[in-house]
Amino acid sequence: MIADKEKASKDYASGNIKVLEGLEGVRLRPAMYIGSTSKTGLHHLVWEIMDNAVDEAMGGYCDEIKVSINKDGSVTVEDNGRGIPVESHPIYKRPAVEIVVTKLHAGGKFDKSNYKVSGGLHGVGISVVAALSKLMKVVIKKGGKIYQQEYKIGKPVYDLKIVGECEKKDTGTIVTFWPDDSIFSTLKFDFSVLETRFREIALLNKGLKIILSEESSGKKETFHFEGGLIEFVKWMNKGKEEVHKPIYFLKEESGIVVEVSIQYNTTYQENVLSFVNTINTVEGGTHVAGFKTAVTRAINDYANKNKLNKDENLTGDDVREGLTAVISVKVPEPQFEGQTKTKLGNNEVKGIVDSICMTYLTMFFEENPTIAKRIVSKSIEAQKARNAAKKAKDLVRRKNAFSVGGLPGKLADCSSNKTEESELYIVEGDSAGGSAKMARNKEYQAILPLKGKPLNVEKANSVKVFSNEEIMNIITATGTGVGEQFDVAKLRYSKIIIMSDADVDGAHIRTLLLTFFFRFMPKLIENGNIYIAVSPLYKVRKRVDHYVYTEDELKKIVSKLGGNVNVQRFKGLGEMNPEQLWDTTMNPKTRLLNKVTIEDAAKTNEVFSKLMGDDVEPRRQFIAERAHEAQIDI
Ligand code: TTJ
Numbered sequence: 001m002i003a004d005k006e007k008a009s010k011d012y013a014s015g016n017i018k019v020l021e022g023l024e025g026v027r028l029r030p031a032m033y034i035g036s037t038s039k040t041g042l043h044h045l046v047w048e049i050m051d052n053a054v055d056e057a058m059g060g061y062c063d064e065i066k067v068s069i070n071k072d073g074s075v076t077v078e079d080n081g082r083g084i085p086v087e088s089h090p091i092y093k094r095p096a097v098e099i100v101v102t103k104l105h106a107g108g109k110f111d112k113s114n115y116k117v118s119g120g121l122h123g124v125g126i127s128v129v130a131a132l133s134k135l136m137k138v139v140i141k142k143g144g145k146i147y148q149q150e151y152k153i154g155k156p157v158y159d160l161k162i163v164g165e166c167e168k169k170d171t172g173t174i175v176t177f178w179p180d181d182s183i184f185s186t187l188k189f190d191f192s193v194l195e196t197r198f199r200e201i202a203l204l205n206k207g208l209k210i211i212l213s214e215e216s217s218g219k220k221e222t223f224h225f226e227g228g229l230i231e232f233v234k235w236m237n238k239g240k241e242e243v244h245k246p247i248y249f250l251k252e253e254s255g256i257v258v259e260v261s262i263q264y265n266t267t268y269q270e271n272v273l274s275f276v277n278t279i280n281t282v283e284g285g286t287h288v289a290g291f292k293t294a295v296t297r298a299i300n301d302y303a304n305k306n307k308l309n310k311d312e313n314l315t316g317d318d319v320r321e322g323l324t325a326v327i328s329v330k331v332p333e334p335q336f337e338g339q340t341k342t343k344l345g346n347n348e349v350k351g352i353v354d355s356i357c358m359t360y361l362t363m364f365f366e367e368n369p370t371i372a373k374r375i376v377s378k379s380i381e382a383q384k385a386r387n388a389a390k391k392a393k394d395l396v397r398r399k400n401a402f403s404v405g406g407l408p409g410k411l412a413d414c415s416s417n418k419t420e421e422s423e424l425y426i427v428e429g430d431s432a433g434g435s436a437k438m439a440r441n442k443e444y445q446a447i448l449p450l451k452g453k454p455l456n457v458e459k460a461n462s463v464k465v466f467s468n469e470e471i472m473n474i475i476t477a478t479g480t481g482v483g484e485q486f487d488v489a490k491l492r493y494s495k496i497i498i499m500s501d502a503d504v505d506g507a508h509i510r511t512l513l514l515t516f517f518f519r520f521m522p523k524l525i526e527n528g529n530i531y532i533a534v535s536p537l538y539k540v541r542k543r544v545d546h547y548v549y550t551e552d553e554l555k556k557i558v559s560k561l562g563g564n565v566n567v568q569r570f571k572g573l574g575e576m577n578p579e580q581l582w583d584t585t586m587n588p589k590t591r592l593l594n595k596v597t598i599e600d601a602a603k604t605n606e607v608f609s610k611l612m613g614d615d616v617e618p619r620r621q622f623i624a625e626r627a628h629e630a631q632i633d634i
Helices: 005-011 014-028 030-034 039-058 096-102 126-131 191-204 229-236 286-305 347-367 369-400 430-439 462-466 469-478 504-520 522-526 551-560 578-586 598-610 616-630
Strands: 064-069 075-079 133-142 145-152 161-165 172-179 209-214 219-223 247-253 256-264 271-276 323-330 423-428 445-450 495-499 530-534 538-542 544-548 566-569 592-595
Touching (some): 014 030, 014 126, 039 126, 039 172, 064 191, 096 126, 096 133, 096 145, 126 133, 191 229, 256 286, 323 347, 423 469, 423 504, 430 445, 495 504, 504 522, 504 598
Parallel strands (some): 064 209, 271 323, 423 495
Antiparallel strands (some): 064 075, 209 219, 247 256, 530 592
16 A cells, blocks of 8 residues: 555645655655565564664663564564654754654664764665554653654654653663555564574674563563674684684774674684674675785784795685684774675775784784694695695596586586576486476476585585585586686576475575585675575365465465365475476476575575584474575565
């Protein structure tokens, strides 16, 4: 339902018409403001409100934020900050809070000078949330009074009023909103999604307490970390063997705050998370570049000065094997770039981060020679492995030169050689692979069956990765190569589709493959070349066949068809005959494909690598619980 312009303008004082048009725009094109109207967009509403409270915390005016998912489907965010201003706005002559909620882009940053830094990514403002909510209630405790105002789809229901009194020292803002069901395709808030982000916010803002609760289930979690980033890297390294206690430093230079925590573990993977004003910069940027330069130089300087390295200089990749780090910078006016606007562009930040990290690390290595030597010798190990892997890769390449067209024997290639129309299905198991080969359209669909579980590249060093047959098959089939040799122009298929069973093992295989692409061919994910095929769980037959993709859908369709139906459960892809496989999962006209985004992959990788401890059970359980999450917004 879109707000009726004529009616709206009658409801409103003429001076506010411009404001109204702004919010109508939000309802006409919600995706422009919150990304989508599905699950991601719905949660964006919470991030938006939360950002305002976190800004207040970053300014040092608030130390506790409570968020509750209420029984009636609304969400309440409450902080103990100063409270949104209530005095009359000098131009609009309305209470400031009303302008903040009803005027597009006014946001929570009512008076910019009050804020040193603020989240620049989500910052579309509370007005966008108000516009997309059938009801919003704002309560402000300030100066011993309790103020309240409500809004329907962004329009005030009544003037700001005083509803009670409180102690002068009790200040804060309480916002409750009921998302509009005519805008969103789902209204269900996911506890685990909120939990993940809130833990991250709490880890990045030491001392800030965030309490999340869900009324319907009674679940409640408190996130509060006095150790901040130190606890963050410890948590990332959980279940892994650590090389030393975390290194930590916090410095400010030219108004830019740089906070870093570093802890090496004994694995081969690099895990560097970066944030700008608590926003996760998935694509990195100048702060990450500055950090990497400094780490490489500081380690090489130490190694050379102490004559620890007889070979050529260590590369960035060498010194980052097994490196876990969190870099959090606060930048007054961040410029975000990149495909998903998660790459910091500010040039001045690179030099500042570089010099702060270089100074601190040099000092730390001088003072902690045992740790420094351990890190250097780990990097030298990596250097040796890199040289060995290069030989192994060369060998594989020479071997490939003798096979047909250099392609893996197991690949059933398509006849087209036009990348833009060609698709590669990576299929779990030889039997499903066989059906897929029969089902496919030979013209543009290629099939690569996988034997068993793909190698977990998180746990293997590069020699092992490049001598693994299945991994090499994927690399040669896609055509791009990896590492420095990666060349997207050589990509042989525009869609690479992961097709695995809709069960726990299938989810695991999907995760392993995503991890591989994320680590070795991230460009393909960024370019939108990687997809997940969604296959049906059931076939329901009553005269005609219906394919059903979720349990919910099954209930609905069975009751719609009036019971008396024949339900066949597909335990795996292998149980479908080629015709069924074509109809449900491979025919471009009817199939359901989920495009994998770099954020999905990063998230999958993040939770996944965290679960890489040697305990199998929690991992199985986790994957079983989240199996559905691997199926992402389309
Ligand atoms: C603005 O500058 C003067 C003092 O108050 C500042 C302000 O806006 N503070 C503020 C806003 N604190 N908390 C909020 C806030 C909290 C929640 C939960 C939701 C929103 C939209 C704002």
